[in-house]
Every structure is written in structure tokens, then in C-alpha cells.
Amino acid sequence: MSEWNIELGWKLRNDMVRIRRFEEKAGQMYGLRKIGGFCHLYNGQEAVAVGFSSTVDHERDYVLTGYRDHGHALAAGMEPDAIMAELFGKVTGVSRGKGGSMHLFDPARGFLGGNGIVGAQIPVAVGVAFAQKHRKSGGATVVFFGDGAIHQGAFHEALNLAKIWSLPVVLVCENNQWGMGTNWKRVSAVDDFSLMASAYGVRGEQVDGMDVLAVKDAATRALDDARAGRPVLIEARTYRYKGHSMSDPQKYRTRDEVDEYRKQDPIYLLEEKMKAAGAWDEERALAQDDAADTMAADAVAFAESSPEPALHTMYEDIYSQDPFFMGRRDGIHAMPSRNPATGRA
Amino acid sequence: MAIMSYREALNRAMDEEMEHDASVVLMGEEVAEYDGAYKVSRGLLEKFGTERVLDTPITELGFTGLGVGAAIAGMRPIVEWMTHNFALLALDQVVNEAAKLRHMSGGRLSVPIVFRGPNGPAEYLSSQHSQALASYWVHVPGLKVVAPSNPADAYGLLKSAIRDDDPVVVLESEMLYSDKGEVPDEETLVPIGKAAIARAGTDVTIVAFGRPVKYALEAAALLEKRGVSAEVIDLRSLRPLDEGTIMESVARTGRAVVVDESWPAASVGAYVAHRIAVERFDSLDAPVEFVSSEDVPMPYNHALELAVQPSAGKIVAAALRALYLEE
Numbered sequence: 273m274s275e276w277n278i279e280l281g282w283k284l285r286n287d288m289v290r291i292r293r294f295e296e297k298a299g300q301m302y303g304l305r306k307i308g309g310f311c312h313l314y315n316g317q318e319a320v321a322v323g324f325s326s327t328v329d330h331e332r333d334y335v336l337t338g339y340r341d342h343g344h345a346l347a348a349g350m351e352p353d354a355i356m357a358e359l360f361g362k363v364t365g366v367s368r369g370k371g372g373s374m375h376l377f378d379p380a381r382g383f384l385g386g387n388g389i390v391g392a393q394i395p396v397a398v399g400v401a402f403a404q405k406h407r408k409s410g411g412a413t414v415v416f417f418g419d420g421a422i423h424q425g426a427f428h429e430a431l432n433l434a435k436i437w438s439l440p441v442v443l444v445c446e447n448n449q450w451g452m453g454t455n456w457k458r459v460s461a462v463d464d465f466s467l468m469a470s471a472y473g474v475r476g477e478q479v480d481g482m483d484v485l486a487v488k489d490a491a492t493r494a495l496d497d498a499r500a501g502r503p504v505l506i507e508a509r510t511y512r513y514k515g516h517s518m519s520d521p522q523k524y525r526t527r528d529e530v531d532e533y534r535k536q537d538p539i540y541l542l543e544e545k546m547k548a549a550g551a552w553d554e555e556r557a558l559a560q561d562d563a564a565d566t567m568a569a570d571a572v573a574f575a576e577s578s579p580e581p582a583l584h585t586m587y588e589d590i591y592s593q594d595p596f597f598m599g600r601r602d603g604i605h606a607m608p609s610r611n612p613a614t615g616r617a
Numbered sequence: 618m619a620i621m622s623y624r625e626a627l628n629r630a631m632d633e634e635m636e637h638d639a640s641v642v643l644m645g646e647e648v649a650e651y652d653g654a655y656k657v658s659r660g661l662l663e664k665f666g667t668e669r670v671l672d673t674p675i676t677e678l679g680f681t682g683l684g685v686g687a688a689i690a691g692m693r694p695i696v697e698w699m700t701h702n703f704a705l706l707a708l709d710q711v712v713n714e715a716a717k718l719r720h721m722s723g724g725r726l727s728v729p730i731v732f733r734g735p736n737g738p739a740e741y742l743s744s745q746h747s748q749a750l751a752s753y754w755v756h757v758p759g760l761k762v763v764a765p766s767n768p769a770d771a772y773g774l775l776k777s778a779i780r781d782d783d784p785v786v787v788l789e790s791e792m793l794y795s796d797k798g799e800v801p802d803e804e805t806l807v808p809i810g811k812a813a814i815a816r817a818g819t820d821v822t823i824v825a826f827g828r829p830v831k832y833a834l835e836a837a838a839l840l841e842k843r844g845v846s847a848e849v850i851d852l853r854s855l856r857p858l859d860e861g862t863i864m865e866s867v868a869r870t871g872r873a874v875v876v877d878e879s880w881p882a883a884s885v886g887a888y889v890a891h892r893i894a895v896e897r898f899d900s901l902d903a904p905v906e907f908v909s910s911e912d913v914p915m916p917y918n919h920a921l922e923l924a925v926q927p928s929a930g931k932i933v934a935a936a937l938r939a940l941y942l943e944e
């Protein structure tokens with residue numbers, strides 16, 4: 273375990289606890305029908321997002337993921353209030369109530385979504401890395417996707433492109449064992465996804481995705497490689513505790529299986545390490561937990577008290593300028609669109 | 618007559634056809650062990666086994682193309698797309714392969730395949746998961762396209778689709794799966810290419826397909842309260858299109874409202890409206906009205922997403938405009 277210190281341990285723990293508590297709150301709010309549609313929770317996988325985000329340079333790097341995006345958005349430093357408001361479909365949400373749970377974005381923090389089409393974010397991420405290289409920004413891009421997504425042509429085409437053009441990108445397969453109700457082994461030709469890297473001449477690495485420190489180390493190595501123009505494929509072995517989305521009855525797996533993985537819970541594992549290092553402070557841990565609960569409760573209060581988007585906003589955010597069809601609607605009158613969100617250098 | 622859900626009706630069609638014909642296989646994401654993401658294939662794995670009911674990886678282009686290959690080599694595959702949104706990944710295999718192989722081979726190849734799954738808006742799913750994509754398929758010569766609006770048609774049209782020697786795209790609707798209706802006890806085929814008069818009327822013709830047929834029927838009931846007799850035509854088949862039934866009705870009523878839950882531009886509804894305008898110019902007493910979704914990607918917020926789509930209220934308003942009864 274390289275260069276970790278106690279303060280880093282507390283920071284990683286805090287980041288993971290915040291995600292866990294936020295997701296628990298989101299699950300409750302779904303139950304109360306404050307959130308609708310698909311809502312994919314990240315419980316169990318926190319070490320992957322947090323391990324990476326602790327080494328990502330949020331000023332110049334970019335992160336993309338799929339629809340299971342709350343954890344990655346929080347790890348990127350996005351405001352819990354605005355995330356929860358998006359889940360509630362409110363105009364104060366990060367995507368003005370247009371995107372919902374699956375489509376969180378914050379270009380200013382380098383977080384480029386939030387994609388609902390399995391695997392689609394992978395070539396997009398490689399394109400972001402292309403721009404970084406072209407513009408010599410020194411940044412790299414990290415893209416997360418699932419064990420189901422890795423079989424899409426999009427992954428294979430993108431990895432080949434990344435290699436032949438030496439793009440600064442890290443592809444991270446979060447193998448949480450299940451793609452909806454399908455166990456990853458039933459649909460994969462290989463039992464180690466990092467092997468897929470060799471087909472494209474890139475470095476592949478498997479990491480224990482329940483061990484945040486191991487993830488951080490792997491992420492640091494991968495980002496170093498990527499910045500030097502060597503794309504990397506990482507398989508992070510992890511597990512999702514909740515159903516695929518809130519509507520999943522999970523008949524395909526046993527309670528025992530879930531419990532087995534809970535024994536390797538990423539927060540618990542880190543705590544054990546901190547205890548072994550003699551750095552445990554029960555009060556500090558409780559304070560972190562309380563703060564995370566307050567954060568989640570405040571986010572709900574903010575979302576709850578936020579206004580719904582006005583009907584005319586349906587015509588906004590479609591083109592860079594007012595859409596050509598605005599002005600000839602009788603029913604709902606369009607308003608001038610807001611200023612576009614500020615982009616980054 | 619048995620009462621069954623739209624989902625059960627589709628299931629029964631596949632079950633019977635798989636029973637009849639050993640070359641019928643079902644493949645797609647989650648169709649086997651999970652019984653289908655929307656439980657349409659419930660029990661089929663148990664009954665027909667893993668050789669005929671196959672869970673695929675999440676690789677729409679790959680398994681759709683595989684289905685096409687199996688079809689030209691003697692099978693009758695049913696390819697389930699978890700939703701039509703994801704079928705966009707497979708567009709090439711449908712448009713350039715399935716639809717073209719008969720033609721390019723000078724008629725020597727047959728492509729007896731069914732592509733099916735839910736199409737159209739669901740709820741709270743935002744822009745990538747709530748799209749009505751009928752025109753993507755209807756545009757293409759070489760494909761047939763059907764859109765059942767009720768359990769009996771879901772049953773009868775899917776059976777016809779499976780027996781058809783050409784590629785047929787079936788547009789189902791997530792929002793219809795639990796709807797119940799009467800389905801004949803005896804085996805019945807609903808022919809592809811034949812519209813139905815879902816409600817007879819004399820003052821205005823409302824043409825719809827798929828889920829919006831429900832709104833059209835609701836609108837007709839509301840119009841009746843105002844003394845307007847609306848005829849509702851359920852297209853059922855979009856390609857080939859049963860122009861005869863549409864034109865005969867409009868000749869009688871002299872007024873037409875076309876409803877399509879997709880975007881307006883280059884849509885099935887726009888095409889139908891165009892055909893009515895051309896064929897019934899002499900008998901129309903008002904311009905053809907068109908109710909589509911708003912020309913915007915679907916927003917997540919529920920009030921917005923409802924406002925985007927056609928509704929009974931919007932259809933009533935359009936019919937009243939066509940009758941110059943606008944208040």
C-alpha cells in the first residue's frame with residue numbers, strides 16, 4: 273500500500289459515506305414517489321468512484337459514466353442539492369429537470385454524464401481524450417461502464433481508436449457481477465476483462481474494486497500512463513447491493529450472495545485498515561456519518577422546496593440558439609433561452 | 618373470449634408459434650432466465666429450453682445481425698429489443714441487411730424474422746429512453762411494420778408476423794403491457810396490412826396507431842358528449858398501410874385528425890395526413906389536423922413529459938378545429 277496516510281484514509285471514508293447515505297436517501301425518496309422512472313443506485317461500488325476521483329485532477333481531467341451516475345457525480349464534487357433536485361425533476365436540478373437520475377452533468381467540474389445507452393459513453397470519452405490531446409491540455413479522461421457494456425461494439429471500436437491514436441484515456445469496467453439479471457459469466461467469453469486489453473495492445477489491469485486504496489493506486493498508475501499517451505483498461509471487481517434499478521425484484525440472486533459481498537464492504541474494509549494502523553477515532557467516524565446524513569437530508573429539503581420547471585422550458589436546451597420552431601406555437605409560448613452554461617477552457 | 622393482458626397476449630402468440638414451428642427461436646437481452654425485462658417471455662425458457670430461448674449479451678448490433686443470418690439460413694427468429702431506443706444500435710442490420718437481402722439477391726433470399734419490443738414514451742425516463750421511432754422502420758421498403766394497440770391485435774398480429782416470410786418490426790408499448798382486453802379462445806391471425814375501425818362515427822375521422830388509439834377513443838367519447846360523432850381508425854399495420862379503410866372513412870366524414878406520438882417531422886402521421894390531403898382533396902371540408910408530440914426531446918420532469926405528448930384533450934381540440942367548432 274503506497275503513500276497513504278491517515279488523513280487520506282479519513283477523506284476517502286468521508287467521500288464513500290457521503291455517497292452511501294445519499295443513495296440510501298434517494299432510495300427512500302423513490303419509495304415515496306418523489307423520484308420516478310429508472311433510478312440505479314451505486315451502493316457497494318463506492319470505492320471505485322472514490323478511488324478514482326481522489327487521483328483525478330478535476331481541473332483538467334474529464335469523467336464520463338453510464339446511468340448509474342450519482343456516486344460518480346458526487347465524487348466529482350457536484351452539489352448534492354442540485355443532484356437531488358434533478359432526481360426530483362426540479363428546475364434547480366443539474367440538468368434543469370430535463371435529465372433525471374440517469375443524466376447528471378457538470379461540465380465545469382469535468383463531469384460529462386450520465387449516459388442511458390449501455391456502452392455509448394465509451395467512444396464519446398475517447399473523443400474527449402482526442403480533444404485533450406489535440407489541444408495539449410495535459411488532461412486525461414476516465415470512463416466508467418459495466419460488465420454488460422464491455423461486450424458492445426462501441427467498447428471494442430473505441431479501445432482500438434484510443435490505441436492507434438495514443439489517446440489519454442482510462443477505460444474502467446466496473447464489474448459488479450450483474451448486468452440487470454444476467455450474471456457476467458453467462459455472457460462473457462473471458463473470465464477476466466483485463467485480458468481484453470491485450471487484443472488491442474493496451475495495458476490491462478484487474479483491481480479489487482472493494483478496496484479503495486487499491487483502486488486509488490491502480491488509478492494513479494493508469495492516469496500516468498494515459499497522460500503519456502498510453503490508454504489503459506482497468507477491470508474493477510465490485511458488487512452492487514441494490515437491484516439493477518429500483519424496480520428490480522432481484523429473483524436472480526440469493527440474499528446470501530449479497531451478504532457475502534457485504535462482508536467485503538468498501539467502507540468497512542477501509543475502516544479495518546484504519547483500525548489496524550491504529551488510526552481509528554470512533555467520534556470522528558460518527559461525525560462523518562452525521563454530516564453525511566445532514567447532507568442527504570438537506571439535499572431532499574432543497575429538492576422538495578424547489579420549483580418545477582415551467583412548461584415553456586420544454587423548448588429550451590435543444591439548439592445553441594432558439595429552435596427554429598419557436599414562435600409558431602399557439603399553446604405554449606416559448607421564452608428566450610437562458611445563457612448557456614459556462615464551458616471550460 | 619378470454620380476458621388477458623397485452624403482455625400475456627404477446628406471450629401466447631410466441632408460445633403457440635414456437636409450438637407449431639421448431640424453427641422459431643427467441644433471443645434478446647433478459648428474455649430467458651429473467652422472463653424478459655417486461656416479462657413478455659415469461660415461462661418460455663422453461664417450456665422450450667435454452668436452445669430456443671436465448672439470453673444474449675448487451676450487443677444489439679450483433680444479435681440482431683445474427684438473427685438476420687439465421688433467418689436466411691432456415692430459421693424464424695424472434696429478436697426482442699429491450700426497447701426500440703436500443704434498436705438504434707442495430708439499425709444497420711435491419712435497414713441494410715434484413716430489408717435488402719431479398720431485393721439484392723434478385724428474390725432468392727427470404728428473411729423471415731420478427732423484431733419486437735416496446736416503442737414510444739414511457740414515464741420519467743428523459744430523452745434517450747422515451748422515443749417513438751415508428752418512422753425509422755416505416756421509411757424502409759423491404760420491412761413490414763405493425764403497431765398493436767390492444768391485446769387481441771397484439772396476439773393476432775404477432776402470430777402473423779412470425780409466420781410472415783418478410784422481416785416484420787413490431788412496435789409494442791411499455792405503457793400497454795398491463796392493459797387487459799378480450800382475446801379469442803381459438804387460434805386467430807390478424808392480417809398484416811388491414812386497419813380496424815375501432816369506433817364507428819359520422820362527423821370526423823380520427824386516425825391513430827399504437828398507444829394513442831386509447832387517447833383517440835377517449836377523445837371520441839368526450840366528443841360524443843358534445844354531439845360530435847367521431848370515427849376512430851386504428852391503423853394496426855403501418856407498412857403496408859391500409860389506405861382503403863382510411864380513405865373510405867374520410868370520404869364519409871369529410872374531416873380528418875391524424876394522431877402520432879412521435880415527433881412531427883418526417884413521421885408516419887405526417888405521411889398519412891399527406892395521403893389524405895392528396896386522395897381526399899375533393900371531400901375534405903377542413904384541412905387535415907395533425908396531433909403529434911412536441912418537436913422536442915423528452916424531458917424527465919413529469920408535467921413536461923405529459924405536456925409533450927398527444928392527449929385526449931389535444932385530439933378533441935383538433936377535431937373541434939376541423940369541425941369549425943372551436944370555442
Ligand SMILES: Cc1ncc(C[n+]2csc(CCOP(=O)(O)OP(=O)(O)O)c2C)c(N)n1
Nearest residue numbers: 340388389390418419420421450451452703
Ligand atoms: C444499448 C442499450 N441496451 C440495453 C439497455 C438496457 N439496459 C440498461 S442497463 C442494462 C444492464 C447493464 O449492465 P452493466 O453494463 O453490467 O452495468 P450495471 O447496470 O451493472 O452498472 C441494460 C441491459 C440500454 N440502456 N442500452
